[in-house]
Amino acid sequence: MYDGMYDRTTPFDDRGAGTVVGAAFDDAVPQHVERLLADYLDRRRVEMIGLDPDAAELADSLSGFVLGGGKRLRPVFAWWGWRGAGGAGSGPEAEQALVAVSALELIQACALVHDDLMDASSTRRGRPTVHVEFARVHDAAGWSGPAARFGAAAAILVGDLAQVWADDMLHTATLPAEALARAGEPWRAMRSQVLGGQYLDVLAQASGDASEHRAMQVNRHKTAAYTVERPLHLGGALAGAGPELVDAYRRYGADIGVAFQLRDDLLGVFGDPEVTGKPAGDDLREGKRTLLVAMALDRAERRGDDAARTLIENALGDPTLDAPALDRVRTALGELGAVQAVEQRIAALTGSALAALDAAPIEPFARQRLVELAERATLRRW
Structure with missing residues (x-):
């Protein structure tokens, strides 16, 4: 054990x-x-x-x-949601905020x-x-x-x-009771979203839905909601954030959360197991219908590249996928332009997330920390 x-x-x-x-x-x-x-x-x-x-x-x-x-990323985002909304950085109240976000x-x-x-x-x-x-x-x-x-x-x-x-x-x-009552909204929403998103993920694997729309729905609800968006919302709610700041937190959180998952998708295929802690290619062996896969299959179909499409489709859900076969899939993903397309999507989402913070009524030092966290979440090592 x-x-x-x-x-x-x-x-x-x-x-x-x-x-x-x-x-x-x-x-x-x-x-x-x-x-x-x-x-x-x-x-x-x-x-x-x-x-x-x-x-x-x-x-x-x-x-x-x-x-x-674990990096404790979710409590860290929640803490900066708290601090950005004026929450204390030390003392008994801050300690109890840490208990809540933990x-x-x-x-x-x-x-x-x-x-x-x-x-x-x-x-x-x-x-x-x-x-x-x-x-x-x-x-x-x-x-x-x-x-x-x-x-x-x-x-x-x-x-x-x-x-x-x-x-x-x-x-x-x-x-205070009113602070915990405010926290109830993001807490309840987060739990429902992650379970709903998990089902959408299972459904996509079972049904073979490899569309970009389904992949992004899974990213949005399974990962983004409970990784960044709702933790930020939770911290802000505990500190009494107003609607304008909550809206900015949620827009930033949704975009950075999806970008975080897209980086994870790339790591799942190209990452070093010593860094990720999981065997390279496991997402393919498990049949994960990621945006990377969806973009690759779409490009293969539009180009009439039946060999590349068949190679990727056969790899999905194949528990025996070995290193040479994984290398062939990696090559196909790169040649189809799917890897570059995902990188571009990560960059675009990061840019829109940071723009959401620009006009938000947030403490300046907390804004800077959230900018740094965006970089950490989306530019992880391969």
């Missing part, structure tokens, strides 16, 4: 577990989020032990998954654990996925029944536990 080990070198003060020491949080949000999550998950694990010691295995798996990696990492965990199961992925961040690890436990113990079924059942429960605890963690933040 995930061992749940993590560093606790960031100090806590003696006012109680989870209180972060420091004058300001702006430059170390991921580290503070990490410690708040570790403390919260520790406390919830104690509850699971109270149910039955065996039930703690779910908590251990979730803790290992959440604390085993809950986004549990939503992320739910989405990834379930996504890995639906995609039959074997690794995540260079480690076995949750369903694979539980199946291995079943095998090692010699239990009855199919190990894969046990692994799938356990992964579903770990993902469900992550979502339940995300809601709980949000509402443990001791912020």
Whole structure:
């Protein structure tokens, strides 16, 4: 199982577990989020032990998954939504805002654990996925029944536990009741969008819908909404952002979120597994109908390039796709101009996102941080 080990070198003060020491949080949000999550998950694990010691295995798996990696991008965007709307950068209120936005990492965990199961992925961040690890436990113990079924059942429960605890963690933040009430709108919308987007993704794979429209709908709702748009909206709502700023946050967030996913699509085909934590070409093996694939197939059809179209279509959903075949697909994607087209779309979306911030009533220092975050999210390493 995930061992749940993590560093606790960031100090806590003696006012109680989870209180972060420091004058300001702006430059170390991921580290503070990490410690708040570790403390919260520790406390919830104690509850699971109270149910039955065996039930703690779910908590251990979730803790290992959440604390085993990740850039904490969603809480960071939410934090700058908070700061851009005038939220405090230090003190008790800021600490509690961090508690609230840290809950986004549990939503992320739910989405990834379930996504890995639906995609039959074997690794995540260079480690076995949750369903694979539980199946291995079943095998090692010699239990009855199919190990894969046990692994799938356990992964579903770990993902469900992550979502339940995300809601709980949000509402443990001791912020004014009106602030938490305002946060309800983006929180509810985000959860519905990510689940709806996930279904659209599954539907596209099953139906073979390789249209650009469907790919962008999946990007918009499955990824952009809960990666950037709604986290920014959540942070702004907690701080009392007005309609004009919320609108700017959402326009920026939708565009940067889609650009983030398009970069991820490129990394899924061309990325270095040492950097991405997943085998190169897994998106193709899983049959992902990405915008990259949609653009390539459209160009192949318009050019009458049946060989390229057949090559790409045969690669989609082929679990045996090997390195030479992947290289041939990569070459075809480049020659068809699909890679360049996706890069151009990323650049255009980034430009429109930054334009949304230009006229927004946002704190100038927060605007600059969001500009920097846009670059980090869309110009990741290959």
